[in-house]
Amino acid sequence: MLLVKTRLLIDIMTVDKKMLKELYTRTLKVRRFEEKVWDLFGENIVPGTLHLYLGQEAVAAGVTTALKETDWIQSTHRGHGHVIAKGADMNAALAELLGKASGSCKGKGGSMHITQFDVGVLGATGVVASGLPIAVGAALSCQMRGTDDVVACFFGDGASNNGTFGESLNMSAIWKLPLIWVVENNLYAMGTPIKMMCPSVTIAQRADGYCIPNVVVDGNNALAVYEATVEAVKRAREGGGPTLIECQTYRMKGHSRFDAAKYRPEKEANYWLSEERDAVRIIRELAIQQGALTEKEAGRIDAKISKDVEKAAVFAKRSEYPKPEEALDDVFMEVL
């Protein structure tokens, strides 16, 4: 039920075993983090709303594993997974979701603005499609400062219908910016199916109009995402300009806090939410098949991640809320 048939681009045997293990670790870390967020939400201690990344873990894991530390990512309103995969401190991330002073944004941002600048996250934004222009500027900066850093910009299928999509793809192409446009096509913009709102079969083909090389991959397969990103990063670092990667994937939960996603046809949901399509299972089996991981090792990694996530939850819960008057801080660099 993928919109188009996808394939692995390069021979799996050429993939470094370490990378397969890393892909498994990152995919799982995002999964366990988001499961914990879901639990905390159940405890009713997460203020506001949530857009969970559950189901889409392979996209963040695959893209960020192909990047180096100094590369940047631009996140979205569904950003927890991006930030965690890029290496964010889980304590500060969970504390932020709980609105605590020890949060990465000191409790000023929450779920939709979860950001850790020091690990290369430009920001998570609550306005759909508003990250694309920022990614253009960051990539322009990488280019003008003469670095070989690249920017990966995540956005959803819904964002590809916003004006910034055209403006930003165009600008990235005319200036050959070191940019990787990562469309996370989870088939729905809130409750609206992409097939109702997009005339083409894929979103990727829209990039043809801007002369941007593009590819569709299975967004539940971290290796497929990784491979496509490696190729895109290579092109970007060599001055070859941007690439668009459409990752076809699916939300395990609804759009936001109280959405049960009843609008999704049963057959479709059953397919995407099956064991066979599970992002963690897919990469674990690939890694084990290729000898990059044993069952035992996989279990050990899981135990370690689960322990770290649990610790982060304890840290977040025990952290203090900000003092009310801190609402006045950080508008400007200096107090006016």
Add this chain to the structure above:
Amino acid sequence: MPEMTYRDALRAGLREEMLRDDRVFIMGEDVGLNWGGAFKVTKGLAEEFGEARVRDTPISENTIAGAAVGAAITGLIPVAEIMFGDLIALAMDQVCNQAAKMRYMFGGQTSVPLVLRSVFGGGKNIASHHSQSLEAWFMHTPGLKIAVPAFAYDVKGLIKTAIRDPDPVMFFEHKLVYDRKEEVPDEDYTIPFGQAKVRREGSDVTVWGTFFMLHKALEVADELEKEGISVEVIDPRTLAPLDTRTLIESVKKTGRLVLVTEETKTGATTAEVAASIQEEAFDWLDAPIKRVNAPDTPVPFSPPLEDYFIPDNKRIAQAIRDIM
């Protein structure tokens, strides 16, 4: 000291900052080689600094502003130009939701040291989409600094301050002041934000205004001097931060205040200033605060219509006489 137009003084400020700091670059529609900016502010800079640092862009206002944000948070200092202030409407998300809020919503993790230049004001018969004065939109957005230079000396000093400021600065110019000449020093100087300037001292009434209205207010002040009315004229120079202290000191002296801008009246910067002054200096006021603004309509095209729309010397003088 050499005489220089506002336009040349602004260009000199931009040029000196580009020479001083490699991180500074200019981007916008037609700012480069072929045109040098719709109002010729950046003319010659692309020749001197190259097309990478004086960068022509597609007609994509939201992405121009957003790219400035992205560049600013990753080590550059962009000076983005939006050709007409009216067109910032297309970039409001990046200006108001991103640039203005990033530092705050990310808990101080990053600064956004960008400058966004644009131009307001009527008087050129170019109608509703190229003549508005929309500075109040940005005054209503926490996280933005706003410079409103009306004089050549100020525009050079303020653009330098704007470029060196760690926070996003909206730098607004006015179409009718580009050709005004004034003595402008060749050397490096900055003008601090949040410091109003008393343009003319007087004792009977204070007039506060911005852009071209300041120049009109100064003419009116000269006329009224002959009638025995002594007018003090105050130029805020920046709207955020807003120097109310200088204004309050003046009102304590004169007891009367007239606010003059080219904005449409409802929700204008003058409304905010009037509210602040009555809160903080009510006891010193001997008369109601008077506002002189454009009517609440779009900016019309035909010369007699536009002339009626934009406040003139007569209306400013009348407002002053009304509260004497």
